[in-house]
Amino acid sequence: MPAIAIIGAQWGDEGKGKATDLLGGSVDYVVKFNGGNNAGHTVVIGDQKYALHLLPSGILTPGVTPVIGNGVVVDLAVLFEELEGLVARGVDVSRLKISANAHVIPDYNRSLDKVTERFLGKRRIGTTGRGIGPTYADKMNRVGIRVQDLFDEKILTQKVEGALEVKNHLFTKVYNRRAVTVEDTVEELLAFADRVAPMVADTGLLLNQALDRGETVLLEAGQATLLDVDHGTYPFVTSSSATAGGACTGSGIPPTRLDRIVAIVKAYTTRVGEGPFPTELFDADGDHLREVGAEFGTTTGRPRRCGWYDAVIARYAARVNGVTDFVLTKLDVLTGLERIPVCVAYDVGGVRHDEMPVNQTDFHHAVPVYEYLPGWTEDISGARSFEELPANARAYVEAVEAMSGARISVVGVGPSRAATVVRHPLV
Incomplete structure (x- = not known):
């Protein structure tokens, strides 16, 4: 049985949560492999709407084991807030597993994230201020704190001391902030140790054993391809690997076990x-897409920037x-438009680019080359x-499929779980 990766094909918010939920009844494990609570999934089941930020969306499907992989950074306060919210709504969260190797977000990294963005001014990245980037930086600098460190106070104290040795110079001498004490940070993190302990596991081993037994594992990305730290529009990216390669490094599943790569792409x-x-x-077209599509961040509430479908990005x-299947979401948002532009290439200084420009400057100056497809008015x-779709809606899907490099x-x-047209089964 397969390991299936679900990836965002644009800059995020494509509807990965819905796709994961659609597959949830057919899989045994759902794994979040990157990111933290800096992005969210909105899942609609019947008349119930769930906004998930840190938890894998598979947590809403009975019988599925949700897993927070080693590639995730975990805000423990957010974790338990989300869990308590789901329990209050009758959701069983007892199957959740968390990698012992996942890194935790201490309060000093949330503070550092916010003051750094303010300090950058016009050069700001646009982070959510939740400490994600600084925690990944600590991971790469080998001064990070992992979930397993919560169970050894001596090691935890040593790691916090090492991290704050440099950070306190930044807080006090660069940002004019108060120094953070080792004792306060250790106390903050130890407060979660007993509660998180039953959830902690060697999740890489767990997932590989599940595949050996013939069970299906779904790997769910936070963020998306164009926000990947290596392959995205750097430096305006996230701090982790949101592509299919990250599905392996962030979960402990080897590439040879990935059977399908499903990319989620919005119809705009x-x-x-x-x-x-x-x-x-x-x-007005941008305002229309934003209002009809309810394009406001699940986690931040920020209005999303909106534009037409970009086949170059797809x-x-x-x-x-290595996409095997696309899931095209929010086709209904385009209903009522007389004609629908689709970007098929870029013009950069008079030169046509059918693929992504190799450097940031050219991409920044790229002017879309549009083809226009007829719209539809039917609900x-x-x-x-x-x-059952109108002829022009079918033609739109077929046209962008031909431009995008994999089948749709x-x-x-529509937003509900049932509002889905399956052309080819994903499992």
Whole structure:
């Protein structure tokens, strides 16, 4: 049985949570392998809406074991706040497993994230201020704190001392802030030790044994391809690996066990935060997409920047991730438009680029080259087969499929779990 990776194909917010939930009844494990509580999934089940920030969306499916992998950074306060919220709504969270190797976000990294963004001013990245970047930096600098460190106070104290030795110079001498004490940080983290202990496991071993038994493992990305620290629009990216390669390093599952790479792509494009965005709209069309699509961040509430579908980005995502299937979401948001532009290439200083420009400067100056497809006015939210869609909606799906480098297997036609058209089964 397969390991399946679900990846965002744009700048995030494509609807990965819905796709994960769609597959949830067919899989045994759902693994979050990167990021932290800096992004969210909104899942609608019946008349119930769930906003998840740190937890894998598979936690909502009975019988599925949700896993927070080693590639995630964990804000323990947020973790227990989310768990308590779900328990209050009758959700069973007892199966959750957390990697002993996942890094935790201490309070000093949340503070550092916020003051650094303010200090950068116009050069700010547009982070969520939740300490994600500084915690990943600590991981790479080998001064990070892992979940397993909570169970050895001596080691935890030594690691906090090592991290604060440098950070307190930044707080006091650069940012004019008060120094953080080792004692306060150790006390903050130890307060969670007993509660988190029953959830902690060698999740890499757990997942590989599950695959050996013939069970299905779903690997769920936080953020998306264009926010990947290596393959995204650097430096306006996240601090982790959000592509299919990150699914392996962030979970402990080897590449040879990945069977399918499912990329989620919106029928238009959105972005939160700073950075270049070739198809971005600053007119009534952009306002229309934002309002009809409810394009406001699940975690931050920030309005998302909106633009037309970008086939150049989709092709790039297909190549970088080895996409086998696309899930096209929010097709219903385009209903009522007379004609729909689709970006098929970029013009950079008079030179056409059919693929992503190799350098940041060219991408920043890229002007979209559009083709125009006819729109439709019929309500498509009740469609459950491809044939039930209006002819122009079908033509739109087929056209962007031909431009995007992989087949479109699923089409989302509304926010609910049921509002889905399956062209090719994912499992």
